Amino acid sequence: MTPFELAEPKTLNEAIALLDAEDPDVRPISGGTALMLMMKSGVFRPNRLVSLQRVEADYSRIQRGGDGTLRIGALASLSQIEHSGEVRQVAPVIEKTMRHLSNVRVRNVARLGGNLAHGDPHMDLPPVLSSLGAKAIVAGPSGQREIMIEELFSGYYETVLDRNELITFVDVPSQAGWSSVYFKCTTRSADDWPALGIACSLRVENGSIGDVRLMISAATEKLTRLVATEKVLRGQQASEALFERAGESAMAEAEVIDDSRGSASYKSELVRVYVKRALRQASVGATQS
Amino acid sequence: MTIHSLMPAGQVGRSLPRLEARAKVTGRADYVHNLRLPGMLIAKVARATVAHGRIVSIDTSAARALKGVFAVYTGEDIRKHIPQPYYGPAFHDQPILALDKVRHVGEPVAVCLAEDAHIAERAAQLIEVEYEEMPAVFDEVEAMDSKAVVHDVLKPAGTFPDLKHLHGKKDTNIALDFHLKRGDVEGAFASAAHVFEHEFHTQQVMHTPLEPMVSAAEPTREGLTIHTASQSPSFVRIEISRLLGWPENKVQVKVPHLGGGFGAKLYIKLEALVAALALMTKRPVKWSLTMEEQFYTISKHATTFRIKSAVDADGKVTGRSCAVYWNGGAYADIGPRVTQKSGFTAPGPYDIDNVAIESYALYTNRPPAGALRGFGIPQLVWAYESHTDLIARGLNIDPVEFRRKNILREGRPQATGTAMKDAAIDLVLEKIAERMNWSAPFDRGTGTVLRGRGVGVGFKASISPTTSVAFVNIYADGSCALYMSTVDMGQGSDTAMAQIVAEVLNVQTENVRVIHPDTDVTPYDMATLGSRSTFHMGNAVKLAAEDAKQKLEAMARSVGVPENANIETREIFKKKYGMQAGNVMGVGSFIPTYKSPDSVTGMSDNITPFWMVGGTGVEIEVDTETGHVKLTKLINVADMGRPLNPNIVETQLSGAAIMQLGFTMFENMEYDAGQVTNASFADYKIPGIHDIPPDIENHIVLAEQGGGPFGAKGVGESATFGVSPAIANAIHDAVGVRLTDLPLTAESVLRGIRLKAGNPIGE
Numbered sequence A: 001m002t003p004f005e006l007a008e009p010k011t012l013n014e015a016i017a018l019l020d021a022e023d024p025d026v027r028p029i030s031g032g033t034a035l036m037l038m039m040k041s042g043v044f045r046p047n048r049l050v051s052l053q054r055v056e057a058d059y060s061r062i063q064r065g066g067d068g069t070l071r072i073g074a075l076a077s078l079s080q081i082e083h084s085g086e087v088r089q090v091a092p093v094i095e096k097t098m099r100h101l102s103n104v105r106v107r108n109v110a111r112l113g114g115n116l117a118h119g120d121p122h123m124d125l126p127p128v129l130s131s132l133g134a135k136a137i138v139a140g141p142s143g144q145r146e147i148m149i150e151e152l153f154s155g156y157y158e159t160v161l162d163r164n165e166l167i168t169f170v171d172v173p174s175q176a177g178w179s180s181v182y183f184k185c186t187t188r189s190a191d192d193w194p195a196l197g198i199a200c201s202l203r204v205e206n207g208s209i210g211d212v213r214l215m216i217s218a219a220t221e222k223l224t225r226l227v228a229t230e231k232v233l234r235g236q237q238a239s240e241a242l243f244e245r246a247g248e249s250a251m252a253e254a255e256v257i258d259d260s261r262g263s264a265s266y267k268s269e270l271v272r273v274y275v276k277r278a279l280r281q282a283s284v285g286a287t288q289s
Numbered sequence B: 001m002t003i004h005s006l007m008p009a010g011q012v013g014r015s016l017p018r019l020e021a022r023a024k025v026t027g028r029a030d031y032v033h034n035l036r037l038p039g040m041l042i043a044k045v046a047r048a049t050v051a052h053g054r055i056v057s058i059d060t061s062a063a064r065a066l067k068g069v070f071a072v073y074t075g076e077d078i079r080k081h082i083p084q085p086y087y088g089p090a091f092h093d094q095p096i097l098a099l100d101k102v103r104h105v106g107e108p109v110a111v112c113l114a115e116d117a118h119i120a121e122r123a124a125q126l127i128e129v130e131y132e133e134m135p136a137v138f139d140e141v142e143a144m145d146s147k148a149v150v151h152d153v154l155k156p157a158g159t160f161p162d163l164k165h166l167h168g169k170k171d172t173n174i175a176l177d178f179h180l181k182r183g184d185v186e187g188a189f190a191s192a193a194h195v196f197e198h199e200f201h202t203q204q205v206m207h208t209p210l211e212p213m214v215s216a217a218e219p220t221r222e223g224l225t226i227h228t229a230s231q232s233p234s235f236v237r238i239e240i241s242r243l244l245g246w247p248e249n250k251v252q253v254k255v256p257h258l259g260g261g262f263g264a265k266l267y268i269k270l271e272a273l274v275a276a277l278a279l280m281t282k283r284p285v286k287w288s289l290t291m292e293e294q295f296y297t298i299s300k301h302a303t304t305f306r307i308k309s310a311v312d313a314d315g316k317v318t319g320r321s322c323a324v325y326w327n328g329g330a331y332a333d334i335g336p337r338v339t340q341k342s343g344f345t346a347p348g349p350y351d352i353d354n355v356a357i358e359s360y361a362l363y364t365n366r367p368p369a370g371a372l373r374g375f376g377i378p379q380l381v382w383a384y385e386s387h388t389d390l391i392a393r394g395l396n397i398d399p400v401e402f403r404r405k406n407i408l409r410e411g412r413p414q415a416t417g418t419a420m421k422d423a424a425i426d427l428v429l430e431k432i433a434e435r436m437n438w439s440a441p442f443d444r445g446t447g448t449v450l451r452g453r454g455v456g457v458g459f460k461a462s463i464s465p466t467t468s469v470a471f472v473n474i475y476a477d478g479s480c481a482l483y484m485s486t487v488d489m490g491q492g493s494d495t496a497m498a499q500i501v502a503e504v505l506n507v508q509t510e511n512v513r514v515i516h517p518d519t520d521v522t523p524y525d526m527a528t529l530g531s532r533s534t535f536h537m538g539n540a541v542k543l544a545a546e547d548a549k550q551k552l553e554a555m556a557r558s559v560g561v562p563e564n565a566n567i568e569t570r571e572i573f574k575k576k577y578g579m580q581a582g583n584v585m586g587v588g589s590f591i592p593t594y595k596s597p598d599s600v601t602g603m604s605d606n607i608t609p610f611w612m613v614g615g616t617g618v619e620i621e622v623d624t625e626t627g628h629v630k631l632t633k634l635i636n637v638a639d640m641g642r643p644l645n646p647n648i649v650e651t652q653l654s655g656a657a658i659m660q661l662g663f664t665m666f667e668n669m670e671y672d673a674g675q676v677t678n679a680s681f682a683d684y685k686i687p688g689i690h691d692i693p694p695d696i697e698n699h700i701v702l703a704e705q706g707g708g709p710f711g712a713k714g715v716g717e718s719a720t721f722g723v724s725p726a727i728a729n730a731i732h733d734a735v736g737v738r739l740t741d742l743p744l745t746a747e748s749v750l751r752g753i754r755l756k757a758g759n760p761i762g763e
């Protein structure tokens, strides 16, 4: 690591002003768990890091709005989210996901904003939050904008964020009537990044799939919504045969890539199996609730 | 666990916690990692980017120009100070910094020194090297006759007689060829009722000690002091003095605690470079590797093992031939020893009259391979226990029953001809079968989750002949200290050795002070490796303590203390010296007998001072839709004689098995043109807490090691032996798929299932 400037602004606006839309060597840092790995390996050599630590107090709260919306500060640590009663009430799938996300040491340090902004397709929270219909509230020099999590990613380690924009909050809408599951499939150690992530939220109405959001990550270049497979499902009677068909459809739809966690052809098989299993479990949850 | 009774003084056999536990958990234990010396320079190296290539030029100007850089050196600069800058335990083949050519990606080519580690690191990145690339060889079997030759001339170190014939050899990558022949193998195959032949592979993996390698050297008035995280301080002193042409007494080597070793920190690693740099700069120099750099420093051999067996109509194995190819990487390190010492056990713990073994150490253009928790044995057990299972299945005999029929029992000759002694192989097998309830009906699962079970049993000879020396010093107040060069890298040797002293002197173990290796103070020991310390150093320690005791008793007699008088030790010293003064120094030196294998037949009637025996039984669940294997039960059983400290023994058994679990299920150094593509913990995964099976048992069979201290022998490696084949055998049992290559990934299991179902998965 070579020396660099570490800025520690006290307000969000100061932080945004210290960022640089043009310079890739200036970046915000929250938990630093992802950035430090890149810096140690020499992949990233910053000129300036803008620490968000002193801004944290205002952007790490977890609150519930009157309409049932859950607002999570982007600087909340993953552990804080894991142990929040509000989060558990609105979306228990988030807590379950956290338990298998890396390890407690990483969760104590890593922040929600970093997990989203890094753009790494192997992160667990993007598929989960997007299947819940969540959106990111983003602040930049010219004010605020909202981005659906499913639209946040533009490629492998790429997001639609400008270099001088910061994620400030994530809003999760009320989940009344929805049932959600996340399947993280690892192929090496249990605490590895996923080889495949499948998140599924659905509503069952009179035994049929009323609505569904189906997300795939890790095996694909970026978080992807399986739109065609959702069409196969919508309005259909929930059944083993339907889930099988959806699995086949997902396998055909997803653009799975090779990596050290498995070949593309193997991971395509995993897509088929895990989509089926996710639908099966989510529909059981939907019927029970 | 089986309970052995305590020895008379109540110290040996006691499960006391580790002596250093409190210091470690409160962060007070010493590690070289934390060492700072006044005026110290930090070294960072520039590493080769090609697998095999002539060095055309090295441009260090940009690195030198960087502000804060103290010096930049290449191999040629080292050669000016040390005319023959090549080191290694078996071959003098490894240059301190690359000379003339590089032989693997990641080989150190130049070094940058600065007071600030970040500046040294930046400087190292500024070094430009131009190579003329040469053809490279990466596969061990191809290396047997490849056009790419890693070393122009072979340079055996001269320490091992069986390497002498390789001196000066050219155009070969074979760094040792071990052959053994006993009985009439061709005859056995000609008259066999059944012949089975298989080929197995293991992958290259790394030790991943959590404290990466680190060494510092300090010029002193007398010579050099080296502070190093080493498992072999005595060897470091010998090798550094050889390189420098100095007498041994000018080199001091000090070793505090180690954050893991597993064979990575053996012989000589970073010490040669820091020693050279300290002399060249006249300043202390420290070099710490990152976790990533360790992948380019030492690893465990990848292997190919071809095994063929002749079996008669009764299911008795009558002949076996073994050909083992060890991928040693670019420098021999201790690979040739692995090739021979493990090689002669390649037919496994079975009573087979006719055996032939060929075992080859091969140079390739990968990072070097050496010893890793088992010294080659896990690679062999993987193959012979998979093969054994396949034979049993082929003959429709229960796998445990088949082993019983063929197992090598006490008194019977092993492949080398040495009769087995104090090797409870049969007891280990029976204990596994008992704990697994082997004869009871087994639930095979339903739907997409099928269950299976498997066993694997292996054995290992101890490296020999090797020497250990210990001192036990009784001070005038009656307290005492143990001086030894055994390195406690987490295995608990300080505690176990203190228990031996305490037992002999009839004191509390907690009151025995253990002096850590310092070659100016502590006596010679070959190294902390191959589970040899309990037996070898344990004997030396026991002899030293007994010597001290006898000298103390003689002193008591000399001052007129009657036999069996109830008198405190301090009073004896007072009577002798008139005040609190003097010492009693006990010395113990131990070297077991040994006969090296015959150079033609490979035979010996005394091949090892003791045998290690370990086995594993597992139950698993296979997800037939994804290929995932879940371990539900893991039973490790070993014969380690009498445990000195049952708690430490248990943690060694579970630790070894879990480490081997990683090597079995997913650890794998992946390559692209000789470059390791996953050289970091982000991408090279080791087992975490969720990978450990819910049900894990460790057992010691009731046994006693003749000639071992209080009947004890080594334990650090035994539970690695059976893990890999037990799991592969269980997979076969569950879904009928046989995997012959490690690691046993979910993908390979699913591919096997689908192939068998006639519905293969595309490439």
Ligand SMILES: Cc1cc2nc3c(=O)[nH]c(=O)nc-3n(C[C@H](O)[C@H](O)[C@H](O)COP(=O)(O)OP(=O)(O)OC[C@H]3O[C@@H](n4cnc5c(N)ncnc54)[C@H](O)[C@@H]3O)c2cc1C
Residues within 6 Å of the ligand: A027, A028, A029, A030, A031, A032, A033, A034, A035, A036, A037, A052, A074, A075, A100, A101, A102, A103, A106, A109, A110, A111, A112, A113, A114, A115, A116, A117, A118, A122, A123, A124, A125, A165, A166, A167, A168, A191, A192, A193, A194, B682
């Ligand atoms: C060993 C290990 C294993 C892991 N395994 C998993 C796993 O299995 N699943 C998983 O999901 N994750 C895993 N992680 C990743 C971990 O969750 C991420 O590293 C973490 O979420 C990133 O958060 P951070 O706060 O540390 O980000 P940082 O490292 O601080 O930042 C990451 C990126 O986001 C940018 N950034 C940070 N905050 C903001 C913000 N508020 N607005 C805009 N940009 C921002 C930074 O500039 C940087 O580019 C693992 C990490 C480690 C170290």
